Amino acid sequence: MVALFGTDGIRGIAGKPPLDRDTVYRVGYCLTEYLRNLAPSPHILIGRDTRESGPWLEVVLRRAIQEAGGLPELCGVISTPAISFLTPKTGAHAGIMISASHNPYRDNGIKVFASTGMKFNDDVEEDLERRIASSSLTAPPESAATGAALLASVPEYCRLYSSFLRQCVSPGCSLEGVRLVVDCAHGALSAIAPEFFRALGAEVRALHCEPDGHNINRKAGALHVERLQQEVLDFKAYLGIAFDGDADRAMFVDSRGVRRDGDDVLYLLGRFSDFQGGPRVVVGTVMANLGLEVALESLGIRLVRTSVGDRYVLEEMLRLGAMVGGEQSGHVILLRLARTGDGLLTALKVIEVLRQQKAGMEDLWGAMRRFPQVLRDVPVRSKVPFDEIPGLRETEAFYKEKLGPRSRILMRYSGTERLARIMVEGEDRGAVTEAAARLAAHFDSLRP
Structure with a gap:
């Protein structure tokens, strides 16, 4: 059996x-069958980001859920953390987010929330994989969903999510x-985040908020915070905030x-x-810098x-x-408030700390000295x-000894991409860079 869930x-x-189409249809149908053990007509929310494939994937999933005896409810263009919030808020039995997060527009994905x-645990995902x-x-024949449907949203769900965020401040x-300066990556928050911050009194310069189905994350x-960095300097901004396509993560640029x-x-x-x-x-991951x-x-x-x-x-x-x-990638979970990474919530809490401390980001992070760290994909x-x-x-063992005890080497395959x-990581930048290059060279014969 081929693993579907990464x-x-x-x-x-x-x-x-x-x-x-057929596999996506089976995902929706089998998920609904599984949930019918909990409710005769399970209520399932469906959200998506701004990729051109989102509308037709939404159509296939909705049809599958209906034919399996479920009640699908479309949330339109909305963020992944919003679906995580709305699922228990509305009493739904599950939520589906159609997104490939930070990936290019040709990619897409299906994230499922209980x-x-x-997110469902490994046991449930394995059960679903067996069923699928x-x-x-x-999948039955469907007409393509295009045009105006691409950026359709449901105002009531956006209001519910925005209201929750305001209560977190x-x-x-x-x-x-x-x-x-707010960079929405032409993604799910393009029509939401700039206006949200303006409603709180901020002066906002919006960046990359014109999704066309093809430009998400481009x-x-x-x-890709290079332009954001320049805009922060030009605008003399207090802070720059960058979301990814489905806004479950955020990166920042300080006033410098x-x-x-x-x-x-x-x-x-x-x-x-x-x-x-x-x-x-x-709690961090194995990727967290030793300096942290x-x-x-x-x-x-x-x-x-x-x-x-x-999820881990x-x-x-x-x-x-x-x-x-x-x-390190920007997914931050604040357990008192959320059950998944939420870029907009993270940004609010970062700004809150900065305002309470009457300081800039550059001042409060000075105590953390990063170890040189090189990442190669x-x-x-x-x-x-x-x-x-x-x-x-053998190369790994050689460099572990050379870099010494205050160092780390981590190699893994991506769970979402062929990378x-x-x-x-270590104390000597030159040795760290050399080790990363030598290790990466071993994968040259596996390149596409």
Whole structure:
């Protein structure tokens, strides 16, 4: 049986397996069948981002849910964290988000949330995979959904989500006179985030908020902050905020034009959190910089690491009772308020801390000294086990010894793309860079 679910749902090129019409139809049908064990006519929300394939995937899923005896409800263009929030808020039995997050427009994906607003656990996903693999259902003919439907949204759901976010802001925290540059990556928050911040009193310069179905994440948003950095300087902004296509993550640019990632946010929120008698723990992943661990330790806060993926971060947060957790990539979970990474919520809480401390981002992050860290992504045709790649383990062992005890080497395959990801970290930048290059070279024979 081929695994469908990766670290963040099902993902691939829209129109090709596993996102061809028949497989998508089976996903919707089998999910509904599974949920009928809980309710005779399960209520399932469906949201999507701004990719051109979103409308037809929405049509196929809606038809499948209906024919399996469920009640689909369309939320239109909306963010992933909004679907996570709305699913329990509306009493739905599940929520589906059609998105490939930070990937290019040709890709798309299906993320599934349980009635709690959390992603399904591995056992449920494996059950769904078995059901889908054994199904021979085919999607009925459908007319293509195009045109005006591409950017359709449901105002009531946007209002519910915006109202929730406003309630998360501490009384007395004003954005009056605050200059922000907000980059929406031509994605799900394009019509929401700039107006949301303006309604709170901020002066906003909106960036990359004109989705056309093809431009989502294209040289924009959380993975491409170069233009945002320049706009922050030109606008003399207090802060720059960059979301990805489905807005479950956020990156920041301080007033000096310096990029700030999820590690910076975890340090800031950990440093100024009221743990309210709970464990002084922040949950990160194996990708978190050693500098974050050292800086938190100096504050009496322990960093606990998990595998990459916000679902694993959330599971560990729930196990430990931790209130703050997230990933270097910008997914941050604030457990008192949400059950998934939420870029807009993260931005609000970052601004709240900065305003309360009467300081800029550049001032409050000065205590965290990053270790040199090099990340290399190598495209691969197939994910060959590392032990079967000639010389790779020997090179890894050599550099672990050379870099010394205050260093780390991490190699893994992406759970959502055909990429080998290599991370090397240590005290000597030259040696770190050399090690990353030598390790990456072992994957050259696997390149497409």
